[in-house]
Amino acid sequence: MNKRxxxxxxxxxxxxxxxxxxxxxxxxxxxxxxxxxxxxDIDAALIGALxxxxxACAIPLVHGAAGEDGSLQEVLQSFGVGFxxxxxDGCRRTFDKAVASALMREVGVHSPACVALPQSMFRDLxxxxxxxxxxxxxxxxxxxxxxxxxSALGVTIVTSPEELPAAMVAAFAYSDVVLIQRHxxxxxxxxxxxxxxxxxxxxxxxxxxxxGIYDYAARYTAGSTEFFVPARLEGAVxxxxxxVALKVHSTxxxxxxxxxxxxxxxxxxxxxxxxxxxxxxxxxxxxxQAVLASDxxxxxxxxxxxxxxxxxxxxxxx
Amino acid sequence: MSSQxxxxxxxxxxxxxxxxxxxxxxxxxxxxSAIRALFSVASRPEVVSLAGGSPFVAALPLEEMADNIxxxxxxxxxxxxxxxxxxxxEVLRGQICDVMSLSGIHxxxxxxxxxxxxxxxxxxxxxxxxxxxxxxxxxxxxxxxALGVFASYQCDVVHVHTDLNGMSAEALQExxxxxxxxxxxxxxxxxxxxxxxxxxxxQDQSRRxxxxxxxxxxKILLIEDDPYCLLGFDGEVPRAIRARDAEGVVYxxxxxxxxxxxxxxxxxxxxxxxxEKLVQASEASVLCPSNYSQFTISNYLxxxxxxxxxxxFRELYRERRDALLESMDQLMPDGTKWTTPEGGFxxxxxxxxxxxxxxxxxxxxxxxxxxxxxxxxYVDGQGRDSMRLSYSFPDADRIREGVRRLSxxxxxxxxxxxxxxxxxxxxxxxxxxxxxPAPNLP
Numbered sequence: 001m002n003k004r005x006x007x008x009x010x011x012x013x014x015x016x017x018x019x020x021x022x023x024x025x026x027x028x029x030x031x032x033x034x035x036x037x038x039x040x041d042i043d044a045a046l047i048g049a050l051x052x053x054x055x056a057c058a059i060p061l062v063h064g065a066a067g068e069d070g071s072l073q074e075v076l077q078s079f080g081v082g083f084x085x086x087x088x089d090g091c092r093r094t095f096d097k098a099v100a101s102a103l104m105r106e107v108g109v110h111s112p113a114c115v116a117l118p119q120s121m122f123r124d125l126x127x128x129x130x131x132x133x134x135x136x137x138x139x140x141x142x143x144x145x146x147x148x149x150x151s152a153l154g155v156t157i158v159t160s161p162e163e164l165p166a167a168m169v170a171a172f173a174y175s176d177v178v179l180i181q182r183h184x185x186x187x188x189x190x191x192x193x194x195x196x197x198x199x200x201x202x203x204x205x206x207x208x209x210x211x212g213i214y215d216y217a218a219r220y221t222a223g224s225t226e227f228f229v230p231a232r233l234e235g236a237v238x239x240x241x242x243x244v245a246l247k248v249h250s251t252x253x254x255x256x257x258x259x260x261x262x263x264x265x266x267x268x269x270x271x272x273x274x275x276x277x278x279x280x281x282x283x284x285x286x287x288x289q290a291v292l293a294s295d296x297x298x299x300x301x302x303x304x305x306x307x308x309x310x311x312x313x314x315x316x317x318x
Numbered sequence: 319m320s321s322q323x324x325x326x327x328x329x330x331x332x333x334x335x336x337x338x339x340x341x342x343x344x345x346x347x348x349x350x351s352a353i354r355a356l357f358s359v360a361s362r363p364e365v366v367s368l369a370g371g372s373p374f375v376a377a378l379p380l381e382e383m384a385d386n387i388x389x390x391x392x393x394x395x396x397x398x399x400x401x402x403x404x405x406x407x408e409v410l411r412g413q414i415c416d417v418m419s420l421s422g423i424h425x426x427x428x429x430x431x432x433x434x435x436x437x438x439x440x441x442x443x444x445x446x447x448x449x450x451x452x453x454x455x456x457x458x459x460x461x462x463x464a465l466g467v468f469a470s471y472q473c474d475v476v477h478v479h480t481d482l483n484g485m486s487a488e489a490l491q492e493x494x495x496x497x498x499x500x501x502x503x504x505x506x507x508x509x510x511x512x513x514x515x516x517x518x519x520x521q522d523q524s525r526r527x528x529x530x531x532x533x534x535x536x537k538i539l540l541i542e543d544d545p546y547c548l549l550g551f552d553g554e555v556p557r558a559i560r561a562r563d564a565e566g567v568v569y570x571x572x573x574x575x576x577x578x579x580x581x582x583x584x585x586x587x588x589x590x591x592x593x594e595k596l597v598q599a600s601e602a603s604v605l606c607p608s609n610y611s612q613f614t615i616s617n618y619l620x621x622x623x624x625x626x627x628x629x630x631f632r633e634l635y636r637e638r639r640d641a642l643l644e645s646m647d648q649l650m651p652d653g654t655k656w657t658t659p660e661g662g663f664x665x666x667x668x669x670x671x672x673x674x675x676x677x678x679x680x681x682x683x684x685x686x687x688x689x690x691x692x693x694x695x696y697v698d699g700q701g702r703d704s705m706r707l708s709y710s711f712p713d714a715d716r717i718r719e720g721v722r723r724l725s726x727x728x729x730x731x732x733x734x735x736x737x738x739x740x741x742x743x744x745x746x747x748x749x750x751x752x753x754x755p756a757p758n759l760p
Contacts, residue, residue, distance in 0.1 A: 012362055014680050017355040043362070123737045153352055153680065165738035172734055173680040208331070216352035223338030224349060228329040284334050 002036040003056040005306055006049065006081075008072065010041035013064025014174060015151050018220065022061045022281035025288075026302065030059075033299030035306065042066055050079050057310045058083040059302075061278050063150055068278050069095040082313025084305045086277040090253040094275045097147050097179050100252060104272045107251050109244055111272045113138055114181040116147050119172050131164050134180050141183040144168060146175030150276065152215045157183060181273075186265035188214060189231050190286040191245035192279065193258050194296065196304040199249050201242035202290035206231030222284050229293040237268045244270045256305050259287055344472055347749045353691065356679055357755035360688035366720030368642075368707040369688040370759035371515065371663050373575045377634055379622060386617050398613040404601035406432025406585070407609065410616040414585055417619075418571060421547050422561035425569075425587045431596045432607045436545060436572035436584030441467045442599040443541060443568050443586060444506070448473050452505040453497045455538075457485050459666075459695030459704075461515045464508055464543065465750045468697075474502060475697045482657065484521030485509055487528035494536050506541055507533050512556050513546040513662025516695050516706035520660060526559045534566055539592075545572040545584075548628055550661035551636040565589050573615050575663075576628060579757075581611040635663065641714035642707060645721035651729050656707075663710035666692075668703055670732055672740030675705040676753060678731050687723035694754035699747035711760040 007030070009023020010016055023039045030037030035056075040049050042062050050058075058081050060072050070088035077088060086094065094100050098116035105111050115134050122130055135142070144167035145155040154174035156167035171178040192202040206228040209218035218225045230238060245260040252258075252275060259279035263271045279287045291298050360367040390398055405411070411427035418425050433439040440463075448454065450472035456464065458477035468475050476497060479489035490507065497504045509529060511521040521529065533540040542559045550556070560569035572584040586596055600606075618624060642665060646656055653670030667689075669675060676691040690708075692701025709717055 012359055012364065012684075012686070014352070014356055014359065014683065016362075017358040020358065041362075043364075119734060119737065123733065127737045127739075151352070168738050169674075169734055170677055173677055174684075206329070216355070217349040220355075221349040223333045223335035226331040226333050228331050230329055232329050289332075289334075 002034055003306070003310070004036040004038060004053070005030050006055040006058045007037055007039045007061055008042055008046065008058055008067070009039055009061040010043070011062040011064060011066050013062070013066070014149075014153050015063035018151055018280055018282060019061055019063040019067065021283070022063070022285065025283070026059060026061060026281050029298045030302055030306075033303045035303070042072060047075075047079070050076075050081055054081065056082070057306045057313070059306075060085055061281065063278055063280065065095075065148060068150070068276070069148065080313065080316070082309040082311075084256050084309045086254045086256070086258065090255060091277050093252045094254065094258075094277050095148050097145070097274050098177070100275055101272065103251055104248060107247065109247055109251075109272050110269055112143075112182040112184050114179055116177050116179045118177045122168070127165065127168070131161065131168070135161050135164070138180065138182045143181045143183050144171050145179050145181070146171050147177040147179040149174045151219060151280070155215065157213065184263045184265055184271045186263045186271070187231065187233065189233075189241055189262050189264060190290070191241055191260050191262060192287045192290040193245050193249040193254070193260070194301060194305075195249070195256050196301070196308065199246055201245050202287075202296075203229050203293040204231040204233070204238050204241050205229050205286045205290050206233070207286070219280075220282065220284055225284075227286075227289055229289050233264060234268070237264055237270070240268075241270050244272060248272060248275050256309065257287070344470060349749070349752070351748065351752035353676060353679060353748065353753040354751070354755065356683045357688065357759050359683045360755065360759055365683065365686045365688055366712055366716050366723060367688045367760055368709070368712070368717070368720050368724070369690045369755050370711065370757075371708045372711045372758070372760045373579055373663075374631070374634060374711055375578050375580070377630055378578060379627065382622060383614075383618065386621060387614055390613055390617055394613060398610050400609060402606045402609040402612065404606050405597045406430070406607050407612040407616060410612045411585075413616060413619050414571065414587075417548075418558075418569070418587065420555045421544065421558040423558050423569065423587065424561075424564075429587055429590055429593050431586045431588065431593055431600060432612060433584050433586065433600060434582040434604055434607050434611075435574065436543065436570040436586075437463050437467070438600070438604065439570050439584050439586035439596070440464055440541065440543065441470075442596050442603070443570075443588075443592075444468060444471050444473065445599050446592070446595045447539065448505050451502065453502045454506045454508055455490060455493050455497075455504060456508045457510065457514060457517070459516055459692060459701055460508065461510055461543070462694050462750060462754045465695070465697055468508075469750045473505075476504075477696060477698065477700070480514075480517065480519070482519050483525050484511055484514065484519055485525075485529055487525065487532050490529060490532045491536075494532070494538065504536070504538050507538055508541045508543065509559070510543045510545075511559060512544055513549065513659055513664075515546070515662070516664050516690070516692075517666045518657045518659030518662060518664045520556060523557060526557075527562070530559050530562055530566070534563065540567045541570065542567050543570045545570075545575050546662035548576050549632055549635060551632055551639070552660065553629070553632065560587065568592060576631070577615055577618060577624070581614055582608065583611050583615050632661075635661075635710060637714055638709040638712070638717055639665075641717040642709040642721065645718040646725075649721055649725040651725060651732060654728065663708050665707050665709070667705050667707055669705070669728065671703075672735040673728065673731050674702045676702055676748070678727065681731065682724060682727045685723050685727050687720045687727065689724065690755065691753050693748050694750075694752075697750065
């Protein structure tokens with residue numbers, strides 16, 4: 001009988017739709033690789049599914065808070081279910097963009113200067129003065145984004161102080177804390193890291209959205225963004241980008257797979273923006289493109305990761 | 319160690335869609351939307367969805383319908399499961415005339431064209447009348463399904479000022495004059511005169527006379543879309559505009575709200591010249607409507623106390639409307655306004671100054687309540703300060719809970735606006751369908 005792998009996807013975040021599509025595709029890839037891939041939502045029925053018919057392994061693919069902030073991972077750990085992906089601590093360090101940026105700066109990786117503040121701070125201290133101070137400190141242009149979130153939801157590039165209030169309101173719709181980050185212009189890239197035994201960085205994906213902004217529509221509407229795999233960068237820069245992604249993966253204590261979103265500026269410096277512990281796996285997502293350009297197939301990769309996760313769980317159980 | 323097959327200079331780009339340069343101009347802008355994606359969260363049972371406009375079909379006499387359908391297959395199967403004429407079943411067309419007589423309409427079965435939903439009837443009417451750039455005059459706001467049809471035929475939609483009594487006749491005339499002065503062709507006037515979607519308002523009889531007079535004076539065909547006419551809470555059925563004029567009005571009707579939306583049976587009642595073209599257009603699109611669905615509806619009308627069932631629906635929707643209005647009255651923050659529908663499914667809510675319903679939706683969904691932002695019902699970016707609430711599907715307790723959640727979201731948003739000021743960034747105008755849910759969202 002084929003090993004049953006539970007792909008947990010969906011959830012209640014604004015990225016539910018992306019997660020459901022990611023989950024369906026991975027379940028299909030698992031079945032093609034000889035596993036019994038089944039999709040389950042993160043809802044009241046999940047615990048029953050884990051207890052009544054324990055899977056060999058789970059693959060958490062819920063995007064957004066419950067799936068990427070460590071909560072789901074804690075649940076799986078507490079039920080003794082092996083799972084692909086980072087543990088709860090790794091997720092916590094990563095999902096908070098301000099924390100992840102700070103940790104990477106500490107180890108010498110370039111990350112744009114930023115400020116992360118909750119709404120209450122603006123309310124209590126006065127938004128105009130605080131925003132003015134932030135503008136002075138960081139300069140323009142700025143990127144305003146939810147400190148915890150993905151798929152570019154709530155993200156605005158601000159080129160003048162007058163645009164800041166609306167950008168803040170848009171970001172606070174998704175998160176209680178907003179990150180205001182100095183904008184770095186350059187080549188936008190993504191680097192996936194796969195850890196089967198040892199960590200390996202996959203080919204660098206270059207992202208060129210027609211609109212100039214890799215927003216939600218650009219990410220999930222086929223045809224609206226052009227991708228180059230590998231990215232059209234000098235070999236040394238490609239290597240540097242992969243090195244940064246590997247450093248992110250190890251510094252943040254990530255496991256099995258991760259995706260780092262980076263910018264390469266005009267001088268060839270690689271800047272870390274954020275990392276993802278449950279990267280999207282839809283038809284237009286970045287990791288599947290990187291896998292396609294690598295020496296792996298998605299089925300082989302999933303097979304290795306599933307066996308690895310199941311073995312980990314077995315070790316813990318004994 | 320890295321896995322990389324070649325250096326970057328040899329890369330060839332991909333857009334992940336080999337047909338990207340082949341799409342028609344009208345397909346440009348058909349992009350995914352973060353707002354629309356939020357509605358997939360609304361399908362979870364934890365979320366109180368005040369968004370979709372689904373009828374509460376669970377209130378139908380389902381056991382009786384099951385028996386009737388089984389009997390239909392046994393006794394009429396070879397016909398019910400076969401193609402029919404492009405115009406639709408003759409018996410049902412006669413029954414439709416009986417239904418329309420409740421609205422004061424005297425129609426002939428020969429002038430009825432049955433379609434898979436009145437949405438298709440609208441589509442066909444626009445198809446036979448409008449060239450790209452022709453002007454359609456619609457209410458402000460208007461039904462998103464209609465706006466989608468107009469967009470698909472590349473019509474130029476002009477929103478006409480609409481008040482609590484429906485479309486303004488003065489504004490309609492002004493809009494026609496303006497369009498003509500600009501060298502444009504106003505081809506159609508589109509109105510939902512009864513329990514309008516999304517406003518919930520109804521044109522009184524004198525307003526209907528005025529609107530029709532404008533249409534007649536300017537020789538512009540009027541499309542009267544009337545799916546909710548039998549769902550007035552007082553049981554009265556307003557006299558249709560079509561009851562006054564058989565030649566200048568195409569009347570669209572539907573069984574989606576009075577029987578079952580899933581059966582997809584609607585119709586157009588049109589003057590014979592138009593009717594012939596609609597039949598040909600329908601055959602070119604769908605060959606014929608579903609005989610299975612038509613027979614189901616026809617048998618339902620002839621064997622079930624369908625008017626008694628309408629009373630069940632009216633009472634149910636009235637209770638839910640009351641739950642919505644009462645809870646809004648109790649809980650909504652000062653500055654929030656809303657319409658008071660006397661039938662149908664919807665109330666239109668306008669937020670306190672400075673708030674943006676589109677920007678607020680992610681916060682609402684996080685708080686487990688959903689609505690449709692007002693921008694979904696305009697082609698020109700209006701409606702950011704408004705939302706449509708539907709009370710047709712959730713029960714009264716769920717509605718009250720939904721309003722409780724929504725009012726808390728509005729209060730939080732008001733605090734945010736107080737902190738940062740009203741949003742001066744109106745953002746890109748969303749394309750039709752980008753900020754509204756799929757039809758099956760309850």
